[in-house]
Amino acid sequence: MRQWVDAGLIIVLAAGLxxxxxxxxxxxxxxxxxxxxxxxxxxxxxxxAVKGHATNVGNVRAKVxxxxxxxxxxxxxxxTSTASFxxxxxxxxDFANSALNSVGQPSSTSFTNNLACAGISNSRRAKTDITxx
Numbered sequence: 001m002r003q004w005v006d007a008g009l010i011i012v013l014a015a016g017l018x019x020x021x022x023x024x025x026x027x028x029x030x031x032x033x034x035x036x037x038x039x040x041x042x043x044x045x046x047x048x049a050v051k052g053h054a055t056n057v058g059n060v061r062a063k064v065x066x067x068x069x070x071x072x073x074x075x076x077x078x079x080t081s082t083a084s085f086x087x088x089x090x091x092x093x094d095f096a097n098s099a100l101n102s103v104g105q106p107s108s109t110s111f112t113n114n115l116a117c118a119g120i121s122n123s124r125r126a127k128t129d130i131t132x133x
Contacts, residue, residue, distance in 0.1 A: 031058035033087055033130050035066070040117045043097045047110040048117035049081055051096035056087040060132055064095075067127035070111045070120040078120070079111035086133045 038052035050068045063086050070079040085107040087093045095107040111120070 031056055031060040031062040031087075031089070031130070031132065033058075033062050033064060035064075035125075035128070038068075038125065040120060040123060041096060042117050043110055045110075045114075046116045048115050048120060049097040049106075049108045049110045050083060050123065051094070051099075051108060052083070054085070054087050054093045054095060056089060056091055056093075059089045061089055062087045063131050063133040065127075065129040066125055068111075069124055069126045070115055071122040071124065073121040075122075079113040079115045080126070081109050081111045083108040 034055045034057070036053045036055070038050060040048050041051045043049050048070070050066075054064055056062050064084070066083040068081045068083070069077045070081070072078045083095050084105075085093055085095050085099075085101040093099075093107075095101075097106045097108045097110060099107045101107040
């Protein structure tokens with residue numbers, strides 16, 4: 001009986017660790033998406049967008065919605081860009097203006113105000129929303 005209690009405690013602790021790492025759990029599975037290699041890319045018309053890489057190590061499809069801010073040299077927000085896509089279970093997705101999302105649209109939009117990458121001093125991810133798809 002003690003072995004069952006110890007095993008149950010280990011499962012609860014493991015689930016807590018997954019939830020603490022930005023993942024989510026449900027009775028039918030979990031997802032955990034890591035975002036890496038986020039950088040600016042010049043796209044058609046000399047405009048700027050964000051591209052990056054998403055990895056889902058869970059067994060549930062994840063919907064990812066991101067918002068990025070372009071910053072001036074003084075740190076003022078001068079434009080925004082969004083990325084929206086889904087990542088299948090146990091897979092990777094490279095998001096970019098040239099990569100289409102599940103509805104056939106670019107997975108990353110160009111920054112507002114028709115900003116060129118050269119006009120952006122810095123950028124940051126301002127919002128991360130990852131839910132079950």
